[in-house]
Amino acid sequence: MTNSTVTPPSSGFSFRLPEGSAPVACVDVGGTKVAVSIADQRGTVGRVTEPTATQGESDALGRQVLRMIAESCRLAGVQQQALAMVGVASCGPFVLNRGMVELAAPNICGGLAGKARGLPNDWTSALLEAPLHEVFKQVRVENDGIAGLEAERRWGALQGVESCAYVTWSTGIGMGLCVDGHVLRGKNGNAGHAGHMFVSDNTDALCGCGNVGDVEGLVAGNAMGRRFGAQGYPDAATLLIAAKAGESRAQAIVDGLCRDMGRALYNLIVTLDLQRISVGGSVFWHHRAYLLPRLQSNITGKLASLTDSCTLVAAGLEDKVGDFGALALVA
CATH class of the missing domain: 3.30.420.40 (ATPase, nucleotide binding domain)
Structure with missing residues (x-):
């Protein structure tokens, strides 16, 4: 996908993959919200956002991302099985469990600082990568600081x-x-x-x-x-x-x-x-x-x-x- 293009900020931040490329899913996981969109030859389409899941079982966030990818594909008119890859830029820190990224994120996991922090769960980590690999073969998860760095070095x-x-x-x-x-x-x-x-x-x-x-x-x-x-x-x-x-x-x-x-x-x-x-x-x-x-x-x-x-x-x-x-x- 080396021929993908991004217009400069003054032109409105459009992004297009080259003709013939398979679409990709782009996921931004923050302490406050999750955003998902699909990138293809039209640009970035089907964007959906939700407050970050912080209740339920420790795989609630991973399940939320899967559901949002499906919704983004629906809005974009893209078949989910056509996605070539899922890229996830996420707040951290990360811990690895059998090689899969889980989040030990202070603004998501209430089990780190305890009840004084006010989060409605007792998680010490939140599953993220493992649920995605149940559906997708190609998944890349990176610290959102690293992802932002790569974007600023490439286009900013x-x-x-x-x-x-x-x-x-x-x-x-x-x-x-x-x-x-x-x-x-x-x-x-x-x-x-x-x-x-x-x-x-x-x-x-x-x-x-x-x-x-x-x-x-x-x-x-x-x-x-x-x-x-x-x-x-x-x-x-x-x-x-x-x-x-x-x-x-x-x-x-x-x-x-x-x-x-x-x-x-x-x-x-x-x-x-x-x-x-x-x-x-x-x-x-x-x-x-x-x-x-x-x-x-x-x-x-x-x-x-x-x-x-x-x-x-x-x-x-x-x-x-x-x-x-x-x-x-x-x-």
Whole structure:
């Protein structure tokens, strides 16, 4: 499928496989929602979305994805048996069970941090790949940070950059890493889970993984309501809109969030000697003009020999990185 084409962002993000190619299914699994679409010669068609399954048995998510693929095929007018491959870009971390990916995802599995986290299940992992292989022969599952990285390197803001990272600031914090042209994956495909590094001494920011005070527990979209709801900011959007409107208390909170996130980005830059970091995700994208310079200010001037040659940029694929990440796995 090397002749697949993608139009640039200004042309509306269309995607087409070359004539004669079999269709493929593209699945984006996040902590909040699952999106599925079919890619073929017409573009991406039959898109369906649902809230991520977090109730029932531990295979509920895998069964949800299977059902959504069938629905996407129906809407696209494609026979499910005609699909050449299924590509899944998913939040993690991953654990391998008999070589099949299961998700030990903090925003999906309630058994990791316990009842205090408020998730309606006691899963320590959620089956994903095994149910798909019951139906499909060709399945590729990757960390959504890696999938986003591959999409940004192929079509977005990281084209031609050999040492780079893609960072998503959304429901959770995800990252994909590339050094000297090599995408890093690790023993279980979890390279890039730097959202679980510690950057402060906070003792009340409970992450869904069970850590207290890691980056995701501090700054993720769903962490903001838990941390600052009592101060009148029930969610990320309310907090960031207030900060942009000039409310001093909200600005101080957001400055602290950008300090913590900026430290994480700094750690990536000096550890991996990066040239560029592309930042996307719903929390960042909708407030990028406000957040980007504040993130940059926590990097600029610190160990200039390593940081001055690295730039932070907004994702070239804009708010479509998740969709294009799944495409990058199969196209």
